[in-house]
Amino acid sequence: MGQLMDIVQAKCRSSSKSFALGIFRLLSGMVLGLTFALIGDETIGYGNLVFLFVLVSITVAFMKFSRHWHIVGVLVFNLICILVGMILHLYILIAPGN
Secondary structure, three states, X not given: OHHHHHHHHHHHHHHHHHHXXXXXXXXXXXXHHHHHHHHHHHHOOOOHXXXXXXXXXXXXXXXXXXXXXXXHHHHXXXXXXXXXXXXXXXXXXXXXXX
């Protein structure tokens, strides 16, 4: 009986870790999709349906792309995205003209 409880506890711990990783990957993909959808909306000016399509398609693509990543891989990817965003922000601030 003790071994059964240990197995159930290990499976529960593994399931909760993979669920948390899936939620984290989903949130990262949605932020990435929202970024690309907003960029496309500002440059092209498409409607709500295309905006939603870009958001969902980028999110699904990121979920498929990061399928075999662990939490560290997702964190490193998010860190790289934040650093690229900061570099682009600095470029916009320093760029000459309007």
